[in-house]
Amino acid sequence: MTTGRNGKRIIWLSLLAGALAACHEPGETRGVQAAAAVDTTALDFGEVPVGEWREKVVRLRNVGYVPFHALEALKLGDNPAYEVSFDGEARLMPGEEKVVRVRFHPLDEGGSEESLRVSTDANSGQAHTVTVRGQGAPLTVRLEPALLDFETLEVDSERVLRLTITNPVDLPLSVTVKGDAAKAFSADNITVPPQATYQLETKYFPRDLGEMRAQVEVRPCDTCTPTVAELTGRSVASAFVFDPAPVPFDQIPVHETTRSFTRAKNITWRPVTIQGLNTSDTAFTPLEAMTATQVQPGEVVRMPLEFAARFSGPNMGTLTVGYESDKPRQAQVTLDARGGRPTLAVAPLALDFGNLPAGGKLAKTIRITNAGTTGNLYFKGVKAEGSTAHFSVDAILRGKTPQPWKPGSAWPALETEDLPIAPGTDALDLTVYFEPQTSGAFEAKLVLVSDDLFNPERTILLTGTARDSGACVYTLKPQPVLDFGNLEPGRGAVLGFRFDNTGRSECAVKNIHVSNDAGGAFSMPGGKIVGGVVPYASAFSAMVAFRPPAVGDYQGELTLTVNDPANPTVTLPLHGASLASCLVAAPAFVDFGPIRYDCATRPRRTLVSNQCAAPVNVTDAHIGAGTSEQYQLVTPPTLPRTLAPGEGFELEFSYARDVLGQHYSPFFVKEQAEPHPLLIPLLAETNHEGLQLDRFIQGTDSQLDVLFVVSNTTTMKDFQTRLKTALPGWLERARQAGVDVRVGVTSTGLSTRSPACTNATAGGDAGRLVPADGHRARTASSTSATAAATVQANIDDVGLCHNLVQGLETMRQGLSSPLITSMDDPRTPLPNDGNQGFLRSTARLAVVVVADEDDHSGFEPESYVQFLQALKGTGMAHRSQMYALVPTDARCTTAGGPGTRFSAVAQATGGAVDSICLGDYGPFLDKLLQRAEGLQADFPLTATPNGLEEMSVRVGGTTIGTDKWTYDTRRNAVVFNADAVPVPGQTLEVRYRSVCASP
Structure with missing residues (x-):
């Protein structure tokens, strides 16, 4: 008999099996x-x-x-x-x-x-x-800090910083240094033990000059995605930079002396010690020995010098500053005793146009300045020798104004009428073109001629090569015509074209311009395009504007040249009409702005309405021929549709953003009786991942239009009184600040409420400035002594009789056609009740809502945000804000709860919100003046930057340094220093790497 556990199990199972067999059928045995x-x-x-x-x-x-x-x-x-x-x-x-x-x-x-x-x-x-x-x-490893900035140090010197690596897992981590400048950075190739914290010493030892970047990469396996810490540093030849440099001395007679100075700044991370000063010429004498002077990082020391003239004529020298940092070193600055006379300065001294396809065209600019300190330099012209048939120059520019060449002079010898160039920031710009007609290498010398006493001529070497690239195969959109449909007289619009290289060869495209502008109706906002190379499977787009000067039908033409010997000239017909229309879109265009292709877009809306006194029949609405298929109408209206006077429908558009570049499409809305459809331009630009480009146009300074939208409901008496009380002091402060304010008032009443309201509009001002019957001035200027009394009386005319707050829509109606563009509203029997003349195109706009309950206009707040941002035109969204005095909390009893719709529009447009229950509205109104006083210095960005390392700012096409502007995190805005604020009309571009906004 088997014993143990297994034996017992066998006996037990046997007994169990026998018992089961005795009690059950075989099938039932298997069941247990x-x-x-x-x-x-x-x-x-x-x-x-x-x-x-x-x-x-x-x-x-x-x-x-x-x-x-x-x-x-x-x-x-x-x-x-x-x-x-x-x-x-x-x-x-x-x-x-x-x-x-x-x-x-x-x-x-x-x-x-x-x-x-x-x-x-x-x-x-x-x-x-x-x-x-x-x-x-991928494993994320904790690296602290995420950026090691070695700052600035001299070439062939070193600095060590520590990086803390925390290994969160039980695998060892490998550490390496990678990147373009990895040879300048070093760290021990170490392994971080499992679940350990390691202090990594990283050294920066540059042997070349300039900005340098690398990365520390930490990974748990050879093929794993690394966690990265950035390494940055800058290498300079010496610790000091000098200002001024060269050091200028006054022009003096022989045997006399004069003094000057320079400031030496330590731009490195470590303190240095000056050991002594020496000059290359005994005519120059340092006035202070400065031996053993320690200079801290960022510290500036003044170095006075004396010059004793020993002979007549110019004299130059060198000041050598000996100093100790990691070892004995020297810094040098030029000493200039030429007396500051006018001096011809040219940059650059050579232009290499690279390699172009034969038939292409490329432009580069030379800047001509006066390097002297006293007196004008006179520019006289240019002359050239060499392969001049392949090079040419344009008219010389002072700013944006062309300066003509002398009549009768011709390339390659052109003369001017002695153009003066003052010392300092004055400059002339000369555009040089390379336009090779055949393949080969070409070289020319361009000589700039002036009245500089010692160096009257400067020679610029021009080089370029050309290659044969075959005939260009392309598509040009839209086809068969760039159609602007109908624009109301006095308005303009922007669409564009797209050139796609669809062949296997590159395309050389040049001389892109409006060849027939129909009497100035058509133009390119960015100016003519000289030319460029469009590689295979790439494209470019550009804007075309239509601004008809009068009622009529306009035919124009865009022309460009391509490298196709059989058909070198390409034309695109342009068409537009300008006739009065009952249909009005608010906003007049739909602009998605620059968008990253990896970020979600917000839908954009516009309201199409009938602004005539009789019904109209809308028969069609569709997206016309544009540059791409990126747009979609999300809310197609049911057509045909009859619109009663003032009735409308909202259109919502989406944008696909899956094709890089700028995209333009027209959206047409056809009214049965009108010969041409209303145009609503659709505009957008898709950028690469993380890249954002915001464009702005600087407006006129110290001009402010203010539209007060005041609730006329029965509970508003106390709040209207507070507003009237604040007005005199506020307008006086505007006068003292030099802000030219124009004020108009309308109500939140969109529809009439007879007989409760007894004023001229029966409470339904519908955006018309009060008093609509004109028995008093409907606008007031801060320059007028009676401005406060006029505005106070107009607020009284708003009344206290209505029961429905629709302030967002009355705002839109008041600032839209036909009210804002006409002296008379054609939909009403009252004469001269339009708002024309209130809105100045050059002024900032502030809409101030005062209401003790929220808005009930119906459309989404985003519709009104987009309307306000589009009101001033493209690039001018920052010029219009809403401000709201509405219920925000429970500080006092109001007719309704928080004014969330008004607040949403105010916040999204960069305005402000505060409680209508404030005792004094004056400080709130002062915020409007603070925004309008002087030129605008702050420009809100459309997205949130992912740091500032890649942010750049261009003003008028020129990149400006970070010493001219700052980034305000709280306002998400670029703010210019007082001495760098752009002038009216200048275009601003802010390029940065952004993060996607939350959906």
Whole structure:
């Protein structure tokens, strides 16, 4: 007889089997056999960072009526990323379960699989196979700091900074230095032990000059995605920069002396010690020895010098500053005793146009300045020699104004009428063209001629090569015509064209211009395009504007030249009409602005309405031929549709953003009786991932139009009184600040409420300035002595009789056509009740809402945000804001709860919100003056920058340094220094790497 546990199990099972056989039929015996089951046949761990652990379980259950033993759980493969935990053989009674633990520990990135077998001695379910899979994901390692900035140091010197690396997993981490300037940075190639913190010493030892960048890369495996810490540094030849440099001395007679000075600034990270000053010529004498003078980082020291003239004529020298930093070093600055007479300065001294396709055209600019300090330099002309047939020059420019060449002079010898150039910032710009007619290498010398006493001529070397590239194959959109549809007289619009290189060769495109402007109706806002190279499978776009000078039908033409000998000249017809229309879009265009292709877009809206006194029939609305298929009408209207006077429908558009570049499409709305459809331009620009380009145009300074939208409901008496009380002091402060304010008032009443309202409009001002019947001036200027009294009386005319606040819509109506463009509203019997003359195109606009309950206009607040931002035109969204005095909290009893709709529009347009329950409205109104006083210095960005390292600012096409502007994080705005604020009309561009906004 067998003994022990196994023997007992055999005897027991035998007895049990006999008992069952004696009591049941054979089929019933099988029903009570041991049966095992698992709760899953597959485990999926999903993504797990490399080195981290995740655990899941497989549950083995006894689903029969007799016990069995769980024998083992084993991996079938040898994948080290998985571990199986099984406590050993166990007996499971009916209904019991045993847990098999499986752990996933990825050792590299990517997918992996393993199989698991669970074995039992049950009659049914003796072996179960479970598939296990997981995905190794990138591991994020904590690096502090994320940026090691070694600042500025001298070439061939070193600095050591420490980087803390925290290893969160049980795998070792490898550390390497990579990047373009990796040779200038070094760190021990170390391994960070598992779950340890390591202090890594990183050294910057530059042997070249300039800005340098590299990265420390930390990863748990050779193929794993690294965690990166940025390394930056700047290498300079010496610790000091000098200002002024060269050091100027006055022009003096022989045997006399004069004094000057320079300021030496330590631009490195470490203090340095001056050992002494020496000059190359004994005519120059340092007035202070400065021996053993320590100069801290960023500190400036003044160095006075004397010059003793020993002979007549110019004299130059060098000041050498000996100093000690990591070792003895020297810094030098030129000493200039030429007397500051006019001096011809030219930059650059050579123009290399590179390699162009034959038939192409490229432009580069030379800047001509007066390097002297006293007196004008006179520019006289240019002359050239060499391959002059392939080079040419344009009219010389002073700012944007062309300066003509003398009549009769011709390239390659052109003369001017002695153009003066003053010392300082005055300059002339000369555009030089390279336009190769055949393939080959070409060189010419361009000589600039002036009245400089010592160097009257400067020679500029011009070089360029040309290659044969075959005929250009392209498409030009839109076709067959760039159609602007109909624009109301007095308005303008922008669309554009797109040139796509669809062939296998490059395209040389040049001389892109409006060849027929139809009497000035058509233009290119960015000016003519000289030319460029469009590589295979690439494209470019540009704007075309239509601004009809009078009522009529206009036909124009755009012309460009391509490298196709058979058909070199390409034309695109331009068409537009200007006729009065009953249909009005507010805003008049839909602008998505610059958008990253990886960021979601917000829908854009416009309201199309009938602004005539009779019904109209809208028969069609569609997107016309444009430069792409990027736009979609999200809310197509049901057509045909009859619009009663003042009735309209909102259109919502989406933008696909999947094609890089600028995109322009016309949206047309056709009214049955009008010969041409209303144009609503659709505008957008898709940029690369993370790149954002915001454009602005500086407006006129110290001009402000203010539209007060005052609620005329029955509970507004106290709040209207507070507004009237604040006006005299506020207008006086505007006069003292030199801000020219123009004020108009309308109500929040959109529809009439007879007979409760007894004024001329029965409470339904619908955006008309009060008093609509004109019995008093409807606008007031801060320059008038009676301005405060006029505005106060107009607020009284608003009344206290209405019951419905629709201030957002009355604002839109009041600032839209036909009210804002007409002296009379054609929809009403009152004469001369239009708002024409209130809105000045050059002034900033502030809409001030005063209401003790929220708006009920119906359309989404975003519609009104987009309307205000588009009101001043493209690039001018920053010129219009809403300000709201509305309920914000429970400080006092108001007719309604918080004014969230008014507040949303105010905040989105960069205005301000405060409680209508303020005791004094004066400080709130002063915010309007603060924004309008002087030229605008702050320009809000459309997206949030991802740091400032890649932010650049251009004004008038020229990049300006970070010493001229700052970034205000709180306002998300670029703010110019007082001495760098752009002048009216200048274009600003801010380029930065952005983060996507929340949906």
